[in-house]
Amino acid sequence: xxxGQLSTPHGGANPATxxxxxxxxxxxxxxxxxxxxxxxxxxxxTRLRPPTLREFAQQLGGAYFSTEGALWRTLKVLLLQPGExxxxxxxxxxxxxxxxxxxxxxxxxxALLGLRLDPHGDVRIDxxxxxxxxxxxxxxxxxxxAGRWRAGLDQGRFxxxxxxxxxxxxxxxxxxxxxxxxxxxxxxxxDRFVGRLGGAMxxxxxxxxxxxxxxxxxxxxxxxxxxVFALHVHAxxxxxxxxxxxxxxxxxxPALLVMPWYxxxxxxxxxxxxxxxxxxxxxVVATLYLVVIGIALGAxxxxxxxx
Numbered sequence: 455x456x457x458g459q460l461s462t463p464h465g466g467a468n469p470a471t472x473x474x475x476x477x478x479x480x481x482x483x484x485x486x487x488x489x490x491x492x493x494x495x496x497x498x499x500t501r502l503r504p505p506t507l508r509e510f511a512q513q514l515g516g517a518y519f520s521t522e523g524a525l526w527r528t529l530k531v532l533l534l535q536p537g538e539x540x541x542x543x544x545x546x547x548x549x550x551x552x553x554x555x556x557x558x559x560x561x562x563x564x565a566l567l568g569l570r571l572d573p574h575g576d577v578r579i580d581x582x583x584x585x586x587x588x589x590x591x592x593x594x595x596x597x598x599x600a601g602r603w604r605a606g607l608d609q610g611r612f613x614x615x616x617x618x619x620x621x622x623x624x625x626x627x628x629x630x631x632x633x634x635x636x637x638x639x640x641x642x643x644x645d646r647f648v649g650r651l652g653g654a655m656x657x658x659x660x661x662x663x664x665x666x667x668x669x670x671x672x673x674x675x676x677x678x679x680x681x682v683f684a685l686h687v688h689a690x691x692x693x694x695x696x697x698x699x700x701x702x703x704x705x706x707x708p709a710l711l712v713m714p715w716y717x718x719x720x721x722x723x724x725x726x727x728x729x730x731x732x733x734x735x736x737x738v739v740a741t742l743y744l745v746v747i748g749i750a751l752g753a754x755x756x757x758x759x760x761x
Contacts, residue, residue, distance in 0.1 A: 537723030
């Protein structure tokens with residue numbers, strides 16, 4: 455041992471004087487010497503640095519929006535082969551396609567954004583006389599009119615029927631605003647309604663899967679499998695909705711007509727069965743779903759008006 459060299463109890467070199475072996479920052483596995491370009495355990499790059507903006511753009515375009523990326527591959531199957539994405543997913547072949555929830559969120563967010571920006575798609579509220587509210591407070595107008603649920607102003611007298619007391623108080627407070635405030639509230643109703651529509655769909659979509667599970671009980675499928683089908687079908691519906699936004703009848707009419715055909719074709723591929731029983735099941739699901747949609751949209755309209 456040379457002068458000045460320290461020793462360990464076992465005669466080895468002092469660990470404090472030995473450089474630490476390189477390890478993968480992702481999984482902690484030893485990389486060895488010479489250091490490889492990629493971790494042999496998890497595959498992550500071993501020489502990392504902060505990414506540049508160009509690299510961010512390349513990652514986004516290459517992994518998601520490129521012509522060979524998962525999104526375009528998934529859209530091709532979604533649009534041209536109804537039900538095939540669900541069939542592939544349930545069969546366990548999922549690597550090359552966008553996952554159902556991510557696909558639904560991507561298309562629905564784009565569609566709802568387009569609906570919000572669409573100048574032809576304003577959601578209006580039935581409020582007779584509110585158009586000139588900036589000039590005077592109308593003596594009579596309707597705020598809510600959904601069957602037995604009604605509220606509004608009749609010759610200056612507020613009425614609220616079959617609605618919760620707290621909701622009636624809130625509506626009465628809204629009516630008690632000045633003329634200009636009433637006009638502003640009505641004008642902003644559309645933005646609030648469309649802005650909350652995406653959240654409402656997260657309540658509606660699982661009910662669609664529930665009705666499918668009821669009419670296809672003999673298939674002995676899990677509820678989550680029906681939910682995958684619902685996500686794919688709703689993703690297509692939102693994609694079709696995009697084509698109705700320009701307001702061109704020659705484009706919007708085929709987009710609306712193709713939705714029921716697509717749903718039946720997807721049901722045939724995923725669930726099988728003969729035509730007439732499938733039509734009957736589809737009619738039951740559509741009826742139940744439309745009832746739920748009507749109730750949900752009515753509640754959403756009231757909520758958007760009050761809050």
